[in-house]
Amino acid sequence: MEGIRVLVIDDEEAQRGLIAGFFKKQGLEVAAAEGGSQGLERLQKEPFDLVLVDYRMPGISGLEVLREVKRVNPEIPVIVMTAYGTIETAVQAMKEGAYDYLTKPVDLDDLWHRIERARERQWLLAENRELKERLQERYHFDQIIGESGKMQEVLALVHRVSNSGATVLIRGESGTGKELIAKAIHYNSPRAEGPFIKVNCAALPENLLESELFGHEKGAFTGAVSSRIGRFEAADKGTIFLDEIGDLSPSLQVKLLRVLQEREFERLGSNRTIKVDVRIIAATNRDLEAVVRGGRFREDLYYRLNVVPISIPPLRERREDLPPLMDHFLTKLSLENRKTITGLTREARDALMRYEYPGNVRELENILERAVVLARSETIGLSDLPISLQEPKAGEETEKSLPSLLEGIERRMIVEALQKSQGVQTKAAELLGISERMLRYKLKKYGI
Ligand SMILES: Nc1ncnc2c1ncn2[C@@H]1O[C@H](COP(=O)(O)OP(=O)(O)OP(=O)(O)O)[C@@H](O)[C@H]1O
C-alpha cells in the first residue's frame, strides 16, 4: 500500500502514536493531528486517502470532522474510533457516512484488516490523489457558499446527482451560480478527469452554433476551409454544459434530442455517425415551461433534459447567505487586488443587507469588487458602494406586498435610529418608541 496517505486524528497522544507508528511500519504515509481543528486544517492543505478519527475529542468532535470531510470530499473514507460499548455513537457515525468504525482499545490487526478491505473495494487509490488535490482546491463545495436552508438543499442534491450520470437541468435567475453548480457536479463526478465543455446557446446564430456543437467537414459551407470537431466530440468522456438552453432554435432542438437519446450525431457535411460518451448539464434563466407552452421549445426535449431539475433560488430569498458571501468575496477580492480589506463599516454592511440584488450573486461580487478597488482604507464604507445602494430608492416598494413594505420601512427606521444614536441601543429604542427588548428582537429578525 505504498503511497497511501492516512491522517490520524486523536487527542490522546499515546493512542495517536501507537496507530501512526503501526501505519508507518506497514508502509503508509502518515500524518497525525491532536484535535479536530488541526485535523481539518491539514485536510484543507493536503490530500489524504483515508482519515482515522477519534469520536470523542474536546472542541471539534470526530463526528464534526466526519461531516466536514464528507462535505468537502465525500470520496475519502473515514474510519471513526469510539469507546467500547457506545454503539449508538457508532451507528450515528455510520449514518453520517463513515466508512467503518472501530471500538477502543483499537485492535491493530482488526484495523489493518479493514483498511485492506477498503483497498480491495478501490476506495484507496493512490492514483486518485492528484485528482483529489485538484478538486480540493477548485470546485469543491467549500467554494460554494450556501448556509441557508435553501442552498443546503441544493447542495445536497448536487452531491447526490454528481455520482450518477443523469442529465441535469439547472434553473435560476441570472447570476445565481448556475455555472458554478454545473462545474461542481462535473468535478465531483466520476468524469472529473474528463473535460468540462461549456457552450452558450444564446451567443451564436443558428448555423454557427450548429457547427460549434457538432463540428463540420471541410467545405460543408462557405468558409469551412478545414474540418473541425464540435463541442460534443470535445466533451467525450466528460461533461457538456449547455447554457441558455431555452434559446435553442427548433432545428437544433431536434438534433440535441437525438444526442440525448442515442448519444450520436454527424458533423455538418458528413454522413459518418459519431458516438460520444457525454454527460449533459443544461441551464436556463427562463421559465422553460412557459416556453414549451408557447410552442417555442419541444416538450419531448424538455422532458429529456429535465431528468434532475435543480433550482437555485434568487439571492433575495436567502438573505442568510449574504454575510458569508460578503466575507468570502472580500477575502478573495482583497487577495486578487493586493489590498488588505478587513471588513465593512456598519452602514455599508446594512446597505448591502437591505439591497434586492436583481443580478444576484454576480451583482454582489461586482459591487464588492468595485468597493475593494475604490476603498481608501482597510474598511469599506458606504461611499465605496454604488449610489443606488447608498440611499433607499423612493418608490422602490410599489410592487411589493403590504407586509414586506412595512418591514422595509421598519428596517430602515431602525437603521436610521441606530445611526442617530451612534449604535447605542437604549437610545435607539427610545427614538423608535419601542422597548429595548423589542429592538433586540427586530435587530435579530432583520440581521442588522
Ligand atoms: N454560492 C456561491 N458561492 C460563491 N460564489 C458564488 C456563488 N454563487 C455564485 N457565485 C459567483 O457568482 C458569479 C456568478 O455565478 P455563475 O456564473 O455561476 O452564475 P450564472 O447563474 O451562471 O449566471 P448567468 O445566468 O448570468 O450566466 C461567479 O463568479 C460565481 O463564482
Ligand SMILES: [Mg+2]
Ligand atoms: Mg452562466
